[in-house]
Each structure stands twice: as C-alpha cells, then as structure tokens.
Amino acid sequence: MASYDLWSTVAALVAGTFSVVLAILCIRAYDRLKGRRPQATLGTLSDGLQPVIFLFRDRQLVDATGPARSLLDHAGGPDGDWPRLMAWIAPRFPDAARHLSELGARLQIDLTGSEGMGSAALSLRAEDLGEGLVRISVNDPSAEHAGILVDSLSQQAMEEELDLLRRALDQTPMLVWRQDADSRITWANAAYLRRAEVMGDGDLPWPLPRLLESPKPVPGAGTKTRRASLDDHGVVSWYDCHSHKMGDQTMMFALPADAAVRAERSLREFVQTLTKTFADLPIGLAIFDRQRRLQLFNPALIDLTGLPTGFLTARPTLLDFLDQLREHRMVPEPKDYRSWRQQMSNLESAAATGHHVEEWSLPNGRTYRVTGRPHPDGAVAFLFDDITSEIALTRQFRSDLLMGSAVLDRLDDALAVFEPSGKIVLTNQAYRDMWPSAAGTLTEALAEWKSQGQTGPGLAALEARLQGQPEARDTGAILDARGHLIGWSVSFLGGTNQLLSFKKNVAVQGPVRPEPDRSASLSQVGAR
Structure with missing residues (x-):
C-alpha cells in the first residue's frame, strides 16, 4: 500500500511539471506568432525618443522637454535661455533670426536647416500660441523612426x-x-x-x-x-x-x-637708431654677408672711397668692391695684380677669422686704416678710417721730440728728470757721459753716485732733496772720483717731476774740504 502511494506522488509531480513547461512553450510560441516584444524594451525605447520642444513666453523659458533642457545646458553662448537657443540655432538655420521676427504675422514657421557636421539635416517648427507664447520644436527627420539607441558608456565617453x-x-x-x-x-x-x-x-x-x-x-x-x-x-x-x-x-x-609687435617695434627703432648713427659716423662702413655680397654701407664710405652710389646699391661682391677700389686708386699701389689679389684674399680670410687691422698708404698721399671684423652667420664687416691727419700729427710730434732731444744733447749741463716714483724718464747726452751706467731709478742713480764719488754732506743733501724730505735745500755740490767739484741743483717740472742738473767745475787742489768750504768754492766758481 505504501509503495502504491509513493508511485502516485511521483506521477503527480511529473505530470504537473510537464504541464507547466508545456504552458510556457505555448505562451512563447503565441508571442512569436503575434510579434510581441518585451514591455520593458518598449518603455526604454519610448523614453529615449522624446522630442525637443521649448515653450517661451515673451522670450522667457516656461517649459521644455528633457532633451530640450539638456540641449540648453550643453549649448555654449551668451547668458539667457533665448539667446543661448538662438546661438545654437543660428549656425544650423542661417535665416532663423529673420523668420522668427515674422512670427507675429505668421502662426507657424517651418524651416529646414543646412547640413551639419554629419549627415543630419534638422527641421525646426515655431508656433505662435497667442498671449506671447511661442513653441519651438526641433526634429531630426532622418532619425524619427530609426529607433537608434546608444549605450550609457559610449554616451558618457562622448x-x-x-x-x-x-x-x-x-x-x-x-x-x-x-x-x-x-x-x-x-x-x-x-x-x-x-x-x-x-x-x-x-x-x-x-x-x-x-x-x-x-x-x-x-x-x-x-x-x-x-x-x-x-x-x-x-x-x-x-x-x-x-x-x-x-x-x-x-x-x-x-x-x-x-x-x-613690441619686439618688432623695438627692433625697428633700434635699427633706425643704428642707421642714423652709421649715417653720422666719419668712418666708412661696409658689411658683407656670408656669400660676400654687400648688404649695408653708410654715406661715409662713399665720401672716403669715391665709389658710385649706384654701384654700392647693386650689392656687389667683395672682390668686385675691391676691384673698384683699385681702379679708383684707393688701395696701396701693388707690385703686380697677382700679389695684390693675394693680399686682398689674405685680408678677407684674416677679417673673417678675427680682428684684423691694416694701414693703407694711398697714392694720393692719404692714409686709411682698414679694420676687418667677423660678424654672426659668416658675415664680415670692413671699416675705413681716414687717419691722414693722425699720421701727420704723429710724425710732427715725433719730429718735435727728436728736435727737443737734440737740443738737450747739445747742452753742457747734465740733465735728468725724475718721476715722483723715482723713475728716470729723461736724460741728455751730457748726463749719460757723466754717469755711463744708465741707471733707470733714483736708487740705482744714488748707488752710482756713491760709487763714483765721495760721500759727504753734499751727496746726502742731494739724496734728501730728491726723496722729497722737508727743509732739504735745492742746490749743493759733490766731488767725483777724480776730485772734480760738481755742482747740482733740483727744481720741479709741472709740479710733480723733478729736474736734476749737474754742472762741472775746476779741480780742487789738495784734500777735500768740509762741506761749508765746498759750498763757498761753488759760490766762487759761480761768481766767475
């Protein structure tokens, strides 16, 4: 009896399970025949296809759909809902502003926009609902029945x-x-x-x-x-x-x-300043680029070289420039053309590698100093300076010095000039004959005087006077090794240098007298 009850229970369970499975299969077959879709999917699709509609009263937003509010939130432009919407509409509907201004006379306006960045061509409808109410709707005709859905991750990334x-x-x-x-x-x-x-x-x-x-x-x-x-x-x-x-x-x-702009203006002003400065310079300036073509020159170059302005403005090469100088006899007279060309090549290479200076003695008697300097980017500049007057002045000064030296050498008195530091800066021939060791300083001269003469009050007084000791006398006398009495005198030249003069006297007979007697003898000699 128990076995019969067990088999009855198992059979009931199997029959119930089979009935449930059969019912589910029938329901699914019926759904497929009717073309039904899950209700959740329909709701999602319906929620994702909301229209873009704005409702304005006197250009103040009073209501809008969810997509419409999202559009205003993400649209750039000025403040205010109406200006922001117009800023979004204007590039897509070029004539929207003009048509919307006519909305009072027309109850409805339909516009088709130009193609956007993709393939969408939007449509816009504006309706006058009366009492200042305006409804604006924006649609995408190509996507109205497409049922396009975008997953949330892709939407978030975009x-x-x-x-x-x-x-x-x-x-x-x-x-x-x-x-x-x-x-x-x-x-x-x-x-x-x-x-x-x-x-x-x-x-x-x-x-x-x-x-x-x-x-x-x-x-x-x-x-x-x-x-x-x-x-x-x-x-x-x-x-x-x-x-x-x-x-x-x-x-x-x-x-x-x-x-x-500020940098360009400063550079332009700087160039103008340099141009004015170059124009006022008495030195001729010629700048050649790395291809050795003339790029810049000043008026002084024309005055010094005599080259035509048209030739210089034609941007000649350096060799052409030097050839023209040679034709105008504005370069040193060369022995032959080959040596002159080599000299000019040496001038160019020396100027391009470093500072180079030459003096040109021209056939017309003038003297130019030509200076070559390297410039950035392989350029080279030449400066022509007329130093004729400077050379003439130097020669005149040298001639005057030689004449003055010759006059001093003809004097009988031995003369020497001392600087405040004790250095001997000038002597005449009589001094060099009297003291042949050619001492260069006061210390060396004192050592020579002491070695050649006898020490005494006269030499001590001379040393004190030359060393600038106070209350030292300006004149005196000393004896040399041969017993000759030599008178000396010291005076200032220009307030700082000192002029020492030695005058030879007659020989002293007998032993050397004390200093007062030698001073008396010097006075007697001077009286003669």
Missing part, C-alpha cells in the same frame, strides 16, 4: 570628450570663431564672447559683432595668416589671425601678438 574640448576652447587665451560664406559669425569661444561683451559694454547681440578683419582663405592653400589690430577704447591689441576652410564654413584663430 560627453566627457565633448566637455573636455569645450573647456579647452573656452580656456584658451586666443580668440576662436566660425563664420559662414557670408562672413556671419556662427560660433565663438568664451574668449571671443568676453571680449565682445567688454567692447559692447555688456550688451551682446546675435549674430555676434565682428572684432577683427580676418584673412580671406585661398582655396587649396590651407591656412592663411594676417596680423590685425583691435582698438578697445583707445587700447590697441594685436593678433595673428589664421583662417582654415571647412566646407562652407571658415574657422578663425586669433593668437595674441602684443609681445611680438
């Missing part, structure tokens, strides 16, 4: 990248904008909007005002650059404008160039 690009453009210091074929601005970054607001005293109309005259792009030429200025209430800013063609739109980039 939004993050879009946010990164938008922030980068808004934080860049350069002005970026886009304009259509009619030069109307259809988009601008935050820097452009801020600058437009400042120049417009806070009132920012749409379409945006043009701040800079940008360069016109050349078809097939890529980008084009132009420098433009922006006057903001008397403050001028400079920009380097770059344009790039993108279909029927043109992207504009304006990079701040104030620092470059």
Whole structure:
C-alpha cells in the first residue's frame, strides 16, 4: 500500500511539471506568432525618443522637454535661455533670426536647416500660441523612426570628450570663431564672447559683432595668416589671425601678438637708431654677408672711397668692391695684380677669422686704416678710417721730440728728470757721459753716485732733496772720483717731476774740504 502511494506522488509531480513547461512553450510560441516584444524594451525605447520642444513666453523659458533642457545646458553662448537657443540655432538655420521676427504675422514657421557636421539635416517648427507664447520644436527627420539607441558608456565617453574640448576652447587665451560664406559669425569661444561683451559694454547681440578683419582663405592653400589690430577704447591689441576652410564654413584663430609687435617695434627703432648713427659716423662702413655680397654701407664710405652710389646699391661682391677700389686708386699701389689679389684674399680670410687691422698708404698721399671684423652667420664687416691727419700729427710730434732731444744733447749741463716714483724718464747726452751706467731709478742713480764719488754732506743733501724730505735745500755740490767739484741743483717740472742738473767745475787742489768750504768754492766758481 505504501509503495502504491509513493508511485502516485511521483506521477503527480511529473505530470504537473510537464504541464507547466508545456504552458510556457505555448505562451512563447503565441508571442512569436503575434510579434510581441518585451514591455520593458518598449518603455526604454519610448523614453529615449522624446522630442525637443521649448515653450517661451515673451522670450522667457516656461517649459521644455528633457532633451530640450539638456540641449540648453550643453549649448555654449551668451547668458539667457533665448539667446543661448538662438546661438545654437543660428549656425544650423542661417535665416532663423529673420523668420522668427515674422512670427507675429505668421502662426507657424517651418524651416529646414543646412547640413551639419554629419549627415543630419534638422527641421525646426515655431508656433505662435497667442498671449506671447511661442513653441519651438526641433526634429531630426532622418532619425524619427530609426529607433537608434546608444549605450550609457559610449554616451558618457562622448560627453566627457565633448566637455573636455569645450573647456579647452573656452580656456584658451586666443580668440576662436566660425563664420559662414557670408562672413556671419556662427560660433565663438568664451574668449571671443568676453571680449565682445567688454567692447559692447555688456550688451551682446546675435549674430555676434565682428572684432577683427580676418584673412580671406585661398582655396587649396590651407591656412592663411594676417596680423590685425583691435582698438578697445583707445587700447590697441594685436593678433595673428589664421583662417582654415571647412566646407562652407571658415574657422578663425586669433593668437595674441602684443609681445611680438613690441619686439618688432623695438627692433625697428633700434635699427633706425643704428642707421642714423652709421649715417653720422666719419668712418666708412661696409658689411658683407656670408656669400660676400654687400648688404649695408653708410654715406661715409662713399665720401672716403669715391665709389658710385649706384654701384654700392647693386650689392656687389667683395672682390668686385675691391676691384673698384683699385681702379679708383684707393688701395696701396701693388707690385703686380697677382700679389695684390693675394693680399686682398689674405685680408678677407684674416677679417673673417678675427680682428684684423691694416694701414693703407694711398697714392694720393692719404692714409686709411682698414679694420676687418667677423660678424654672426659668416658675415664680415670692413671699416675705413681716414687717419691722414693722425699720421701727420704723429710724425710732427715725433719730429718735435727728436728736435727737443737734440737740443738737450747739445747742452753742457747734465740733465735728468725724475718721476715722483723715482723713475728716470729723461736724460741728455751730457748726463749719460757723466754717469755711463744708465741707471733707470733714483736708487740705482744714488748707488752710482756713491760709487763714483765721495760721500759727504753734499751727496746726502742731494739724496734728501730728491726723496722729497722737508727743509732739504735745492742746490749743493759733490766731488767725483777724480776730485772734480760738481755742482747740482733740483727744481720741479709741472709740479710733480723733478729736474736734476749737474754742472762741472775746476779741480780742487789738495784734500777735500768740509762741506761749508765746498759750498763757498761753488759760490766762487759761480761768481766767475
């Protein structure tokens, strides 16, 4: 009996399970025949295809769908819902502003936009509902029945990248904008909007005002650059404008160039200053580039060399320049052309490698100093200086010195000039004959005088006078080794140098007397 109950229970369970499985299979077969889809999927699809609709009252947003609010949140442009929506609509519907202004006379306006960056062609409908209410709806006809769904990770990645690009453009210091074929601005970054607001005293109309005259792009030429200025209430800013063609739109980039303009202005002023300085220099200047062509010269070069201005402005080579100098007899007369050419080659190589100076004695009696200096990037500069008067003055001075030296050598008195340091700077022939050791300092001279004569009060007085001791007398006498009495006198020249003069006297008979007697003898000799 128990075995029968067990088998009855197992049979009931199997029959129940089979019935449930059969019912599920029948329900699924019925769903497939009817073409049904899961209700959750329909709800998700329905939620993802909400329309973009705005409701404005007197241009103040009163209601909007979820996608419409998301569009306003992510759209760039000025503050305010209506200006921001117009900024988004303007590049996609170029004539939207004009048509929307006619909405009061027309109850409904339908517009088809130009193609965007992809293949979408949007449609816009504006309806006047009365009492200041305006409903604006934006649709994508190509996606109305497509049922396109985007997974959340892809949507998040696209939004993050879009946010990164938008922030980068808004934080860049350069002005970026886009304009259509009619030069109307259809988009601008935050820097452009801020600058437009400042120049417009806070009132920012749409379409945006043009701040800079940008360069016109050349078809097939890529980008084009132009420098433009922006006057903001008397403050001028400079920009380097770059344009790039993108279909029927043109992207504009304006990079701040104030620092470059200031540097160029400073360089230009510096060059002008140098040019004026070179023009006033009495020294002729000629600068040759690395190809040895004349790049710069001043008026003094024309005056000194006599070369024609047209020849110099034609940028001759260095060899042609030197050949013209030779034809005008403005170089030293060479023995032959080959030696002259070698001399000029040596001049060029020496000037290119380092500082080089030559003196040219010209056939016309003038003397030029020619200086060669290397310049950056392989250039070389030559300076021509007329030193004829300097040479003449030097020769005259040398002649005067020789004459003065000859006059001193003819004097009988022995003369020597001492500097304050004790150095002997000048002697005559009589001094050199009297003291032949050619001492160069006071110390050496005293040693020689002591070795050649006898020490005594006269020599001590002379030493004290030459060493600048106070209360030392200016005259005296000493005896040489032969017993001759030599009188001396010291006087100042120019306030610092001292002139020592020795005068020979007659020989003293007998032993040398004391110093007072020798002074008396010197007085007697002077009296004679």
